[in-house]
Amino acid sequence: MKPESSKLYTYADYIQWDGRWELIDGKAYNMSPSPTWEHQFTVMELSFAFRSHFQNKNCYVAIAPFDVCLSDSDDYTHAKHVVQPDISVICNRNNLTPNGCLGAPTLIVEVLSPSTALKDRNEKFKLYEQFNVQEYWIVDPLYRTVEVFGLEDGFFKKREAFGENDTITSFLFTDFSLEAKRLFFQ
Numbered sequence: 001m002k003p004e005s006s007k008l009y010t011y012a013d014y015i016q017w018d019g020r021w022e023l024i025d026g027k028a029y030n031m032s033p034s035p036t037w038e039h040q041f042t043v044m045e046l047s048f049a050f051r052s053h054f055q056n057k058n059c060y061v062a063i064a065p066f067d068v069c070l071s072d073s074d075d076y077t078h079a080k081h082v083v084q085p086d087i088s089v090i091c092n093r094n095n096l097t098p099n100g101c102l103g104a105p106t107l108i109v110e111v112l113s114p115s116t117a118l119k120d121r122n123e124k125f126k127l128y129e130q131f132n133v134q135e136y137w138i139v140d141p142l143y144r145t146v147e148v149f150g151l152e153d154g155f156f157k158k159r160e161a162f163g164e165n166d167t168i169t170s171f172l173f174t175d176f177s178l179e180a181k182r183l184f185f186q
Helices: 037-054 117-121 123-130
Strands: 021-024 027-030 060-063 068-070 081-083 087-090 100-102 107-111 135-140 145-152 155-163 167-169 177-179
Touching (some): 021 123, 037 087, 037 107, 081 123, 117 123, 117 135, 123 135, 123 155, 145 167
Parallel strands (some): 068 100, 107 135
Antiparallel strands (some): 060 087, 087 107, 167 177
């Protein structure tokens, strides 16, 4: 079953669809085409760095495809938002279920692709801010940049931009740092 572009849906509909989809404000977004090698390289390098850092620290790292369901209430069946961030760091174990994450991860990373860049910078940026994701990273393999946004008073007020020759640091996890050049395929 596939969704229609003119209809609005909930998580209950989403779990019946074939293929990879996201749901933002009830609107279905197809997750094809498949990511590029550069995209996958960046996701794997960064997830490895996060996994190494968060080992034994009660935070868990997940990579797409991994459902993150966001809801204004505890009723996730009728949630209008289901996304598959490239990387999610979940520091509240109670949010983890056999089918994904219910509620906002602590940190989310989106690695830009030409087909998803605007959605990652607009719809997802606003969604992550609305649901209090504490830190949001936007990684651009084409321009070899990493933007780190930190939540403050309910809004992404903090912003730091890193180039490929910089050392990336986290607002939230101050003991985490990573040379940006490790994320980009040479």
